[in-house]
Amino acid sequence: MSTVQTWVTGFTAHARSSAGAKLPWLAATRQRAIERFAAEGWPTSRQEAWRHTSLAVLEQQSFLDAGKPSVAQFAQQLRGDEPGHWLVFVDGRHAPELSDVGSLPAGARVQSLSEALEQVPEQVEAVFGNELEGSSTAALNAALAADGAFISLARGVELDKPVHLLFIAASPQAASFPRNFIVADAAARAVVVEHYAGQGSGASLTNAVTRAELAADAHITHLKLQQEDAQAFHLGAISVEQAKGSVFNSHSMSFGARLARHDIANSFAGDHCETLLNGLYYVDGRRHVDHHTLIDHARPHGVSREFYRGILDDTARGVFGGRILVAPGADKTDAVQRSDSLLLSRMAKADARPELEIYADDVKCAHGATVGQLDEDSMFYLRSRGLDETHARNVLTYAFAAQAVDRIEPPALRSKVIAAIRKLVPGGASLGEF
Amino acid sequence: MLSIKDLHASVEDKAILRGLNLEVKAGEVHAIMGPNGSGKSTLSQVLAGREDYKVDSGSVQWQGQDLLSMPIEERARSGLFLAFQYPIEIPGVSNAYFLRAAVNASRRHQGLPELDAMDFIKKVKAEMKAVGMKEEFLYRSVNEGFSGGEKKRNEVLQMTLLEPKLAILDETDSGLDIDALKVVADGVNRLRSPERALIVITHYQRLLDYIVPDFVHVLAGGRIVRSGGHELALELEERGYGWVKELASQEKGAAA
Numbered sequence: 001m002s003t004v005q006t007w008v009t010g011f012t013a014h015a016r017s018s019a020g021a022k023l024p025w026l027a028a029t030r031q032r033a034i035e036r037f038a039a040e041g042w043p044t045s046r047q048e049a050w051r052h053t054s055l056a057v058l059e060q061q062s063f064l065d066a067g068k069p070s071v072a073q074f075a076q077q078l079r080g081d082e083p084g085h086w087l088v089f090v091d092g093r094h095a096p097e098l099s100d101v102g103s104l105p106a107g108a109r110v111q112s113l114s115e116a117l118e119q120v121p122e123q124v125e126a127v128f129g130n131e132l133e134g135s136s137t138a139a140l141n142a143a144l145a146a147d148g149a150f151i152s153l154a155r156g157v158e159l160d161k162p163v164h165l166l167f168i169a170a171s172p173q174a175a176s177f178p179r180n181f182i183v184a185d186a187a188a189r190a191v192v193v194e195h196y197a198g199q200g201s202g203a204s205l206t207n208a209v210t211r212a213e214l215a216a217d218a219h220i221t222h223l224k225l226q227q228e229d230a231q232a233f234h235l236g237a238i239s240v241e242q243a244k245g246s247v248f249n250s251h252s253m254s255f256g257a258r259l260a261r262h263d264i265a266n267s268f269a270g271d272h273c274e275t276l277l278n279g280l281y282y283v284d285g286r287r288h289v290d291h292h293t294l295i296d297h298a299r300p301h302g303v304s305r306e307f308y309r310g311i312l313d314d315t316a317r318g319v320f321g322g323r324i325l326v327a328p329g330a331d332k333t334d335a336v337q338r339s340d341s342l343l344l345s346r347m348a349k350a351d352a353r354p355e356l357e358i359y360a361d362d363v364k365c366a367h368g369a370t371v372g373q374l375d376e377d378s379m380f381y382l383r384s385r386g387l388d389e390t391h392a393r394n395v396l397t398y399a400f401a402a403q404a405v406d407r408i409e410p411p412a413l414r415s416k417v418i419a420a421i422r423k424l425v426p427g428g429a430s431l432g433e434f
Numbered sequence: 435m436l437s438i439k440d441l442h443a444s445v446e447d448k449a450i451l452r453g454l455n456l457e458v459k460a461g462e463v464h465a466i467m468g469p470n471g472s473g474k475s476t477l478s479q480v481l482a483g484r485e486d487y488k489v490d491s492g493s494v495q496w497q498g499q500d501l502l503s504m505p506i507e508e509r510a511r512s513g514l515f516l517a518f519q520y521p522i523e524i525p526g527v528s529n530a531y532f533l534r535a536a537v538n539a540s541r542r543h544q545g546l547p548e549l550d551a552m553d554f555i556k557k558v559k560a561e562m563k564a565v566g567m568k569e570e571f572l573y574r575s576v577n578e579g580f581s582g583g584e585k586k587r588n589e590v591l592q593m594t595l596l597e598p599k600l601a602i603l604d605e606t607d608s609g610l611d612i613d614a615l616k617v618v619a620d621g622v623n624r625l626r627s628p629e630r631a632l633i634v635i636t637h638y639q640r641l642l643d644y645i646v647p648d649f650v651h652v653l654a655g656g657r658i659v660r661s662g663g664h665e666l667a668l669e670l671e672e673r674g675y676g677w678v679k680e681l682a683s684q685e686k687g688a689a690a
Contacts, residue, residue: 327675383506383523384482385592386539395535397524399575406526431531 002061002205003187004041008034008203009428011143013135018146019114025125026117033142035132040136052319052351053261053290058233061203063175071170072098074199082416084164084193087149092176092206093168094147102161105155111164113179116150123152127181129211129239134263137235141209145179152181153188153218162191162413169197169204169228180210184246186217189222193236193413196314198229199257206236214246216270221249223413228256229418230287237263244270244299251408252291253417255424256282266304267296268330279308280417281402282424283316290319297326297333301359306337309404311397312348325357325364339369342400344393394427401425435460435631436501436600441492442656443480449490450476452656457601462626465642465667468636468653472682474635475519477653478604482516482605483509497599510536511543513599517606519588522578529588532576533558537595558595564624565591567615582609590621602633603624607641615649619644654682 011034020026040057043050075088075098080174087110088098094112101110109116118123131139149165168179182192194207206228214220228234234257240248254260266275279291310318320339341350352369374396382392401421409412422428435456443451443643450473458464468474472505480487481494483506493558494501501509524532537557538548549557565587577585586606593601603622607615623644624634634645642650642664650666651658670678 325559378524380482380484380506381518381524382532382535384510384516384518385536385596386505386507386510386543387535389505391535393538395527395531398526399524404525412641 002059002063004038006062007144007187008038013320014144014146014278020117020121020124023117023121023125025406026128027277029128029130032146032317033139034129036139037136037143040139043135043137049292049321050319053259053288055259058205058259061205061233062173063205064171068348069324071095071168073198074170074197075166075168077165078168078195078197078342079164082164082228084162085159086164086166087112088166089147089168089176091174092167092178095283105159107156107157108159109150109152111150113148113150113181114146116216116386123183124150124181127183127213129209129212130331132210133239134237134265137207137261138237138263141177141179141207144177144207145209147313148179150181151190151192152289153182153185153190155185155215156187158189159191162193165192165194167194167196167206167208168199169201169206169232170199171204172202173181173204174201175205176207177209178206181278182210182212182220182222184212184214184220185190186215187217188215189219189379191410191413192223194222195227195416196225196234196256197227198232201229201232203231203233203258204229205233210236210238211240212248214240214242214248215246216243218243219247221277221409223251223408224253224262225420226252226256226260226262228260228265230256230258230285232257234260234262238265238266239423240266240275242266242268242270242273242275245265245272247274248268249276249409250278251413252277252279252348253397253420254289255420256301257289258287258320260293264291265294265295265296268302271299272301273299274303275305277306278404278407279320280310281318282311282401282402282421283318284287284337284403284424285315286315288317288319290321292321292323294323295333295335297324297330299328301332302334306335307404307407308339308351309400311344311401312341312350314346315347316344317348318350320350320352320369321355322353324345324357324367326356326358326360326363326365328359330360333360333363333365335363335365337367341371342397343371343373344397391427394425395431398428398431437495439493441480441494443476444488444489444490445476445486450487450656451480454492454653454657458631458633460599460631462649463626463632463634463645463647465604465647465648465650466633466653466668467639467670469636469679472639472653474653475604478516478602478635481514481602482506483510490594501603507539511540513597513600515593515601516580517586517593517601517603518684519604519608521577521589521605523578523580525578527576528573530555530572531575533572533592533595536592540596547583558591561591561594562635563661565594565621566619567591580586583611583614586610586614586618592617594625599629600631602635604635605637605640606634607636615641616644639667642667654678657682
């Protein structure tokens, strides 16, 4: 059982053997984090942010500390021949033999967290974060995180190939707690892909936290592709702090897992920040996916664009909660939020809740949400050109998803997402060939 | 080819077509003109199979089959084509995919092998040139962000690719400048053949200068109140629709 007590009891042994166990600041943070988790337990639906997402099924599962499964072939298959700086993690632990960071420009660091704790503990300490951020699930990550990725870019450094972080849940009932860091100094640029995949690992648990700190004019594109097994649990949090003129583009593509929760929090600490939060999810069966976003427009002239799309079939459930906070004085804020859900079955359900809190006067904020079926006019048009009803439905379903994919830049990042969608949408193999 | 007998149709319990009769033979071009609200668009939608319209009585024979019992896509595959008055925008579906899917659905129906992407692109590029469409329109989403004229050209492109036996043009001329109108008319005229028929629905006679009809029908109050040759269109242009409406209300009175 994944009760709170199980994790708390296991913590002591874990803390002793984890990477960075000898660092006093880390030991202290871990200790405080497990104490918060012990006190709060798993989030419950009594908490507003978790109203629609119950972790009761997760609590009934037991998870094990994984052995060393063989995943070389699977990893290679996922990697394909895509160029990039590759870091591979198996059940949450860095797998150096599968990784291939390649050559990096001077001033760039792409390594595992366990390595970074050995080599540059003070740099990790500066960005590690603490137990108070996010839900108690994020505190559990802070307590148990033993590995992850550490990416840092010095002033003006630009990576011309993406950083690919591949997380494979390989063992049945494996629980992993990756904690990733993206630290971009002024005007640095990079594309970072986090891909979570399951190798028939059944009811595994991934509790992942990614923290990004962008200095002035830094530009980071982040793509998270969640393709865990249909019985898996995925709890993810991304928190971003942006300085003046920086741009953070997030693409959250969530297709797998029995229960997936993504918290994305973005804070504009300087003027003229920009962010795009682009999300797409597809759930069927009895699966459940929940995105909660928070954009804190703390400073003036910030631009945020938020587009979430969900496709829900069978008795699946999708939740989107989008909070936009415009602080006093954050004038010329320009925020747009949209959430569109496509229901393919009568029993599927989508909840969308925008939450705008605006304390500045001179702002543009627009939001809208739709929940509906396929457009009848479009169905008629396609059928009037000879496409049968099933084909027309599939084309329109694919098209609904494709609109989120089209926002992904650079376009080279789209192919994996498109492949994932083609696997999910009925008849998808032949769709979207042009 | 197409035989419409005493067709009555309604939308949301409002009778729109009230006893419409029309015979169309292969090789003929029929123009249907009429004032707004006379039922022109309803006729085209009913023939294409739009489910929002309810057929209350009457029959439509199409190449010896009962058209009204055929699903939308069967009508299309058997050679009936409707050029939409307001073509639908479909974000996320590339025009190329859409056009190829349509062409291959028709080819499958005819027992022909499907065209692969290469063969299709070759074919479509030639046709696009003929209707004055730039190649980039292949890779844009269907009709999305197209101007009115571009949408209509795209309809004509679909028509020329699908080579229908009967094409119904529903106010294809509306919103077109004279150059676009000529391009559209050229596309339609290239399709004219002894095996094909056309129904041109229009409010204005202008298009009929370029697509000269064999027959002109005046639709008013849900039925055809006058039929004649091309000269009838010219007469309408000159006299307006006022007298037609009068005629329709007189007939209704007489029928009652």
